Amino acid sequence: MADEAVFLLLHNEMVSGVYKSAEQGEVENGRCITKLENMGFRVGQGLIERFTKDTARFKDELDIMKFVCKDFWTTVFKKQIDNLRTNHQGIYVLQDNKFRLLTQISAGKQYLEHASKYLAFTCGLIRGGLSNLGIKSIVTAEVSSMPACKFQVMIQKL
Amino acid sequence: MSRPAHRKPGYHKTNKDLFVLTYGALVAQLCKDYEKDEDVNKYLDEMGYGVGTRLVEDFLARSCVRRCHSYSEIVNIIAQVAFKMYLGITPNVTCNNSSRNEFSLILDKNPLVEFVEELPTGRSSLCYCNLLCGIIRGALEMVHLAADVTFLQDRLKGDSVTEIGIKFLKKLDKKNIGRKNEK
Secondary structure, eight states: OOBHHHHHHHHHHHHHHHHHHHHHSSOOHHHHHHHHHHHHHHHHHHHHHHHTTTSOOOOSHHHHHHHIIIIIHHHHHSSOOSEEEEOSSSEEEEEETTOTTTTTTOSSSTTGGGHHHHHHHHHHHHHHHHHTTTOOEEEEEEEEETTEEEEEEEEOOO | OOOOSSOOTTTTBOOHHHHHHHHHHHHHHHHHHOSSHHHHHHHHHHHHHHHHHHHHHHHHHHHOOOOOOSHHHHHHHIIIIIHHHHHSOOOEEEEOSTTSOEEEEEESOOGGGTTOOSOOTTOTTOOTTHHHHHHHHHHHHHTTEEEEEEEEEOGGGTOSSEEEEEEEEEEOOGGGTTOOOOO
């Protein structure tokens, strides 16, 4: 079984690798974030397929979001989302007070400017998971004090 | 959540799929970024090196292995403890030469390629799992052992087994400078 440590280290290497190759080229921060987000998207699509193979049909959008916050988050990050808020009009905010990919970076405001690099993959993960459940969305993240962070999901009505 | 100091199997088990799928997405992205297989292989090896130099600490903390006295002991630990801990498999170990510094790990099953049927067209020299070579190399260097680690055979390339070759080079330990015969 792949230990969590390997995934964390691989993720960190991916982040620094993407930025290192950017230094040698012409790419700016935005392109790096997009690359990481796209990788997360692919992984999210694959993961959600495997997780929901045997689960019952979801009743509605809120049901899907709850699934992401509980089962999906627990399987991927070993804990549930701490707080889910919604305006019932397609915007959801998922709050994780101790986000696994940030706990090793800092506890507070140090390195805050780098936090977004470590959240891009997970934003893609959520977007990819939702995409394969039939939901098109835009996912962003914000951090005010590590390791707590919030993921904002904006459902796109087709 | 604090990590327990003693080993608890299954305590921090992440879903294996996450790692395998992430690795797959990474390789796919690298194939997009680099045209030549050698560049992708080199990048994977370097990434693996970065992972290995840190992973070894995690490994030593969890496994409490005692000090090794020979290369074959080390390779056995890599195969039977480390591979088991992180990938859930136990490769077979063979020694390839009489001076006992060249070994092979034969992988029967390889979880990293679980979702890979075959190498993409035009990528016939891609060493899909090259990250593993880098990890082993980085980890060994942190315990003052220099080694060349490469894929000798690869099932994805049509060979019958997947074989990782570990060739120990001179020891980096300061104490042993000048010593000719290392066990």
